[in-house]
Amino acid sequence: MAEHPAYPVGLRLTGRRVVVLGGGQVAQRRLPALIAAGADIHLVSPEATPSVEAMADTGEITWTRRPYAEGDLAEAWYALIATGDQEANSRASAEAERHRVWCVRSDDADRATAWTPATGHSEGVTIAVLTTDAKGRDPRHTAAIRDAVVEGLRDGTLVAPHHRTRTPGVALVGGGPGDPDLITVRGRRLLAEADVVVADRLGPRDLLAELPPHVEVIDAAKIPYGRYMAQEAINNALIEHARQGRSVVRLKGGDPYVFGRGMEELQALAEAGIPCTVVPGISSSISVPGAAGIPVTHRGVAHEFTVVSGHVAPDDERSLVDWPSLAKLTGTLVILMGVDKIGKIAETLVAHGKPADTPVALVQEGTTAAQRRVDATLATVADTVRTEDVRPPAVIIIGDVVNVGPHPSK
Incomplete structure (x- = not known):
């Protein structure tokens, strides 16, 4: 035998x-x-x-x-x-x-x-690797071959052309917090199969360099006419390219539905009759604190965490956040898009009962090579942002979990 x-x-x-x-x-x-x-x-x-x-x-x-x-x-x-x-x-x-x-x-x-055999799966295909004879059987070798093939199919480095008609449409892909390795397997595969990529400024930019030359990349951050019209222009670009029979990926930072306006884009696509797939991404609200050594929850320290958009100041009539109630919570408060408003936010939290010495950490460019962490308290954070020149994108973590990890606040 x-x-x-x-x-x-x-x-x-x-x-x-x-x-x-x-x-x-x-x-x-x-x-x-x-x-x-x-x-x-x-x-x-x-x-x-x-x-x-x-x-x-x-x-x-x-x-x-x-x-x-x-x-x-x-x-x-x-x-x-x-x-x-x-x-x-x-x-x-x-x-x-x-x-x-x-x-x-x-x-x-x-x-x-x-x-x-050593088996793996990718998009409805089973990959099975079998040693040719009993004398030379090496399970580690066959498993390594299996893993290489499956990983290549999943991340798009091994491309197997589809010989069937692809259904044009749009995929809203959450690219994660910035590190290109933190995009999901499905997101990376869809990116490898795309004809058009509409990319956010905060998406994993390094992935764009891996796209084949024929892929059209639209920089969503540079679409003109301001913020409101920019979103309208993004929606129109997605619809236009999908109607031309192209496979379109809307590459967004973090998760499409966490302050990412993903639902607005999905609604526009639905109204236009364009099929849309949503691929969740790793939210910076959790991953960036983790990358900086801060758990958003920790046993005996925080039993809850709250994620808040800080792009509107607490005293702005457009604000939908109940800041007085947030000040009374004992858990972790994570603020996104709040660097330029953190002084007013800290002042409001302290005014409604949050201790002024509550630890604060600001993590700029989280998960990327440029990541840096700056620590402060609610009393000092406004000055710290100015003196340390903290700039967006940065995730702000407020609460005792800031001191749990190996980097205690200053």
Whole structure:
């Protein structure tokens, strides 16, 4: 058998009897895929890991709590032998051979009639990597090849052209806080497949350099006519390019729906009859404090955190924030877009009962190579912003969690 390579095949196990012998770590790793395949799974084992036991408790598998016995593989289509008893494994393997049941053995691949490939998934495709012969089997090597292929498909570095007609439309992609590695796998894949990218100033700019030359990049930060008209122009650009049959990505910083005006864009697309996909992103309200060593919650320090837009001052009639109530909270307050208003914000919080010595941290250009952290208190933060020349984009964290990490406030 070792002289010939294994023949790769995909098994359709829906509703078919599959027997798993042993409820340890091997079974725990292999069972989810068998469950996903719709197999009628029968586990035979006196014991099982908590995760495997939970699968039995929820009815995903049937568990017989005893060691292997002759006849357990009757009527099976496929068997996974993974007990710690080598003699029982050999007897079960012999039974599988007699009944012509394809059998995987975790303890002795040479005596198995089937091997489990290293598998991965990407957009409806299963990638399976199988060593060509038993003598040279190296699970780490096959897993590394699998990982490289899957990662390449997911992040767009390995592009497999689609030979089907793509449905034109728009994807609102949250690019994360700035570090290009923090965009989601799905977001990166859609970016790699885009014909047009409408990019925010605060999006992960380094990703734009990776786009193929044919991709049209529209700098949303430079669309004219001011803030209101800029948004209208962005909406029109998305609609226009999608109507031309192009795949459009609206690349936004953070998450599309966290002060990102993503819903306005989705509503405009819906009114125009343009299909739209929303891809969530990592919000800077959580990730930037974390990158600076500040947890937004910490046991015994903060049981809640509140994210607030600071682009409108507390005394501005357009403000929708209940600042007096925020001053009474004991948790963490995270302010986005508030650098130029932080003096008035701090003054308002103190006026409504927040202690003046409450720690404050400002994290500028969070998660990027230019990241820096400046610490202050509510009493000193306005002066600190001026003397330290803190500029947007910066996330402001207010609360005792500022002192939890390795960088205590000054």
